Amino acid sequence: MEFSDITAFLPILLKGALITVQITIGALLLSTLLGLLLALMKLSPVRALSLTAGTFINVVRGLPIIVQLFYIYFVLPELGIQLSAFQASIIGLGVAYSAYQAENFRAGIEAIEAGQIEAARSIGMKSKLIMRRVVLPQAIRIALPPYGNTAVMILKDSSLASTITVAEMTRAGQLIAASTFQNTTVYTLVALLYLCLSLPLIFGVNRLERYFGKSAKGGKA
């Protein structure tokens, strides 16, 4: 392993890392919005909504993410929907993870005691207001640890975008390794760079957890 190799490979890998981060953030946002919508649908008293959401969640959870990516990138164009590989990877990961996010949020919402909702009702709050002011703020605190884990998994699974030609970090590594045969150097660098991204995220989630845990329990804030 030569130092000059590292300085030569690093800029290319960092470019890939930037795309990795973009895919992760895009997919995280999409999965959050879609997941929240699915969770609310699944908990809805309207049977058609809860059934639709439940079916969607089960189908998506039952499919390998890589197959979903292939479907979006290779099959949708045949139906007239053209997406760039980058767009397809964000949508694919976002939709795939929305099912897990929905379950995170649903668990958080269902963990709220019925007494909380009754108390809110007893002061005349309507359902939407109760959701916004009483249920969701508490549910978010409960859902935060699994949400953080999901974010870390999205970061790691963004490497699947390499299979549909997105030049994110894993793909960048593959390309360098294929042309230089410096497998050890390249993949060690790739692994270290993933850790540089995922460890701060893990620590950040831990900190948020402690912060929310404190204010929820009313510690010495």
Place this chain on the structure above:
Amino acid sequence: MININAIHKSFGDVEVLKGVSLTVAKGEVVCLIGPSGSGKSTVLRCINGLESYDQGSITINDRQVDVASKDINDLRTQVGMVFQRFNLFPHRTVVENVMEGPIFVKNEPRETAHANAIALLEKVGLGDKVEAYPQQLSGGQQQRVAIARALAMQPEAILFDEPTSALDPELVGDVLIVMRDLANEGMTMVVVTHEMGFAKEVADRVCFLYGGQIVESGDAHTLLTQPTHERTQDFLRRVLNH
């Protein structure tokens, strides 16, 4: 003010209310007593629409209580509720708990709501706890915050569902004092309670429920000292002699 006329209520196959009728006049304090499972909490929960009822009618100031109607939220602002387990919002401070309804339901300006909330918290003896979170308070303090939260909506009546049952014995007194003061100020109150001393001292009327029916009711002193119904006698003997 509150008019309950022959309500029936079933949970599945079990009929928990079998024709309960009760009228509560403005300023009156009515205590509901009875063994657990007698339906007293259910009556209370029907009054502000936390539970629906199957037959009969409930009116508050001549307005029908109907869980399905849009009116129900407005009615609930007129009838406060205090729960056995307090049910304070754990993610909000004490003063925020009290301000929540006035700001978000009644659309009061924040400053007004804040000033009122502070005044109410002082009234229940918690002027020094306004910025605390509920979990930092004792059960008795939490229950007094819950009373302040109900009062902040300026309700015409307050329903108390076993407000002291979840408290350590030494904390019961402070809550009962606040409730007695409210009664003396003329608040209309319906109280489900096991505190016979409180009922005797504060209630205008006591109703004894058994098996989903009011089997006996009358002025507090008479009912608690000279009950006529066998069930009431039996119940009071058990409660007072333990």
